[in-house]
Amino acid sequence: MIFSQDLQKDGISSRAQISMLDNTFLRLVFSFSAVPFVGIPFAIWLYLLDDELGPTIAWIIFYLFCAVAIRIWHRHYLRDSQEHEADAVLRRWLPRVNNIAFIHGLGISSLYAIMPQTRNFDFFLLLNISIAAIVAANATHLTPVISTFTRFFFASWGVLIFGMLWRLNDAMVIVLMLNLLYGFAIYRHALTSHAFFIQQARLEEQSSRLAEQFRQAKEEAEQALLDKNQFLTTASHDLRQPVHAMGFLIEAIIHKNQDDTLTPQLLDLQQSVRSVHLMFNSLLDLSKIESGNVSIATTRVDIGALLNSVIALFREEANSRSLTLRIWRPKRRIIVMGDPLLMRQSLINLIQNALRYTQQGGVLVAIRPRGAECLTEVWDTGVGIADEEKGKIFSPYYRPELAWKIDSAGHGLGLAVVARCAKLMKVRYGMHSVEGKGSRFWMRFTQYVGDENMPESLPAGENTIAPARYAPLRGSCLVVDDDPLVTSAWESLMSTWGITVRCAASAGEAFAIIDEGFRPFAVLCDQRLRSGESGFDVLKALFERLPEVSGAMVSGEFNSPTLQEAEEEGYLVLRKPLEPAKLYALLTQWSTR
Template sequence: MASPAAAPPAEGSDDAPISMEGQARLLQMTFGFLLTSIFVLPLVSLALTLFYAQGHDARWMWVWCGFYALFALVMSVQRRLHLRDRKRLDAQAMVRKWKPRLEACALLHGAGITAPMAIVAGHADYDFALLLLVTNAAIVVGNATLQTPVLSVFMRLYMAGWNASLPLLVWVFPGHWHAVLPLALLFSLAIYRHSNATHRFFVQQVRLEERGAQLAARYLAARDEAQAALEEKNRFLSTAAHDLRQPVHAMGLLAAAIARRNHDPGLSAPLADLQRSVHSVNRMFNSLLDLSRIEGGHVAVHAVPVALEALFGDVLTLFREEARTRGLQLRVRPPGPQAAVLADADLLRQSVVNLVHNALRYTLRGGVLLTARRRRGGWQIEVWDTGVGVALEDQLRIYTPFYRPQHAWNIGNDGHGLGLAVVARCAKLMGADYGLASRLGRGSRFWLHLPAATLVASHALPARHSGLAWDAGGGSPPDLGSLSGTCLIIDDDPQVATAWAALLQAWGISARFASCASEAWALVDTGFTPGAILCDQRLRSGESGFDILRALMAHCPGAYGAMVSGELHSPELQEAESEGYLVLPKPLDVVRLHALLAQWLEPRHGR
């Protein structure tokens, strides 16, 4: 029975075959060392010939000297040919063409080393013979150390340049051969072992280089693949944001409409839970999109002096009602009207908002303090809370995405472990230090350290759609009163339109609905005069919602208008904001929407 074939050596092992590129590299090293040895020999041969000519007939030694001069000239021509071939031939062609040439040159070089031993045999005195033997030994040793990348090349020089000269020692040292020959044989064995060890060293070096190149190529491929996957994920989140938010948007409107019409006390708690769930999903969408934009490198950082007093006031306004409904104290201690830090205004605001929101979420009693202190030549923004705290083993992971300590789940499941991850990414983009100090069950102190800046002008932060007037953290939704007036909704999703109709009808607003520009203009042309126009940006007709809103606002100068979209960072919406139009994010916060429509539609509020 035939024995099974041996498995090939594993890639990267010591017995793995060397690639053709590696063989070409070894051949190149061998060629360089062989050239050096041959170029030195004309000088060596000239010195030996002059020494021998002092008391002997040196005609054949002069011939030997001329041979090496010619040999060196021929090898210089070969070097130029080799350099030319390296530019135009691949590795396999180089090895196939030049390996036989180098083996022939090494054989000829070895014969040239042995030649003077044959020339002077029986004629040279002991001193010259010993000098010649030592010179040949030095040449062989040097080649054994440097010329063994391709072992077959050195072996030809070794056999012709040293072993072939061993029988001649009987005539070269007629009175001492019995002592010189055994030593020469031992030297031959040592050279053989040394040449094999040196060859293995060169081969291992090339193998390690190849393995390193393979690992580097794999790393680059893996990095490119990971980068492509990250970009694909970010592109998906960005393009799918609108479609992902549509059902959540519709659920939020319907939940508010049902809560408005509900007269059953037993349904109040489930409806409040439903609205809290909608807000929780909304926060997750916002955090995911913020994180994907930051990781995708789509956030441009513009460092400007940011006034801390304005920032803290903005955050206080945003979270004051949430803290009140949860029975918590939210205190703000700005360092002074001239205190400012050098940071990107949007990234800094997002970081502080996330820190305060995180502190309120995990604080059951007591309160939260937002303050800033001078530290290390800058300002350290700190958020203190009397919440559940962070265990020591969790503190190193608390800033990683989707990580929540176990005790956090005991408080509620509306968090997603993204708020602090966004803080960490924002801080790194701004070059800010960040950290925390916490004791489990006693509270935490989260901080950001930024360089101080001189406040040369007002740097108040722009108002953004960044929070909830009523948060899902606790309490019941506020009671929203009846409204009056007319509203035009432009949205091509039937479910969303149905939810809009239910909510606006529950509030007492007369609403009309259109899915494209032609339907909207048809309503206006038939005499419908809207007091408010809310237009979705992405329409299935392919039309730009902003263009439709702008045209309708020009035609209805008495109306107010806003864009409604789940894509918060599209160029069209950025253009709308730059022109002064309001952009409302999906899912809509019904409390903010009610307050906005009350201001727009109620005559008592005026313009």
């Protein structure tokens, strides 16, 4: 096992040694098969010289039998290589291959020794050259296993030198000297080739290790991403509950507030909750995109109407900070192809990002037809982006240094969501920014060419604008939710609008309230209840009991199969945190039925 130990010192594994032994053994198989054909021309030459042919014919027949035998051995070797461990194969077959090489070396040069004592110098010179060529050819292919080559080389070259000494004469002295020099050169070449094969094997193993490390790191990263997305999916409901309750409670406090000096602080608090809501949505949207849970529904979208609904979300924030928020668009209606939800989320993130990092001046949102495309741009007069940071601006969790100085509350997710949405819709996007002067972010949508008399493709419930003041409403509402903080927020908000609210934590409590004679005009039901019941099943059961009642599912889950089923069956699903303006608009509509 000298060979195996030497390779292990060089950092070569048993599997790499087997690979080298494969090549060496295969070369021996070929050499044994080819050598008999080398003896045939010399046999013919001896026949023409009328010398004895017996030893040469016997040598040829011997090598033909050896060629068959080594092929059978090689098949056994291949079978053992597949069935046994590399170390076991090396222990068993390396000595055998070395012995085969030694016999082969003796056999090749023995042709020189068994030739009859012909005085034809040209004959022996050509035979010497032929044997030297065979040895030189094997020097390249047997050197991966240096122990195999050395046995072959010293056996063949030793017999060749012995044969020359046996026939030594004046002419042979020169040939002997050349053979010694040539043998030294072949051996040096073999050592160099062996070093090259060792280095190549080491590089291949390093490459394999790096590839395996990369694969493992990739799998770990993918698993971490799945774990993170699974956590967000699982925790979504619980995380949205307090934000949902805070939004309702703040709206109720603003409605009941009689102290004008508190109004600015309350509005700031309300805006902060909305910012948390938008940031939380960005995080969940990014998780949905990364986990592949976003379904693309490319359709015709009135981008002007969509933009109006988005601008309405930020107008109050811009006014409170003395910033201008303007929109420029052509007079004609522009219809583009895209996914309405992804388009809306992209525009929300771009406008929110522009307002956040603009301290003075304003934001301009422009719609510009450009041939077959529609260029949608968001301009701002904010801090801009440094040149060295522009290449990373769309990366998740990355925020420029200037952005940190202005607002340290962000998480660097908004633009990452824009980039992912654009890629999902297969639309081009980009940015241009000058540090200290502002930025321009853009997306290019394909224009729809056809009949423009079509309904606007806006997400359900997204085109409502909060009224300045809420007119009183009448009637009763049943809320099925098991979180006391949330039910208290429902009661506080809707009572300010004049609505009587009863809350239930389970189906049993809800039906008990109905049995008492309570008749609501609307039912709002959470999906995940601590009782283990499905909120959707509870809602359907209440609709069967009260067929004239309107209602909806209200949930913080964004990837629930039950909620998807509810939407497919035509039920209204509202996502927490729910905007009070949207809730008021729905209650107004339901109460007038």
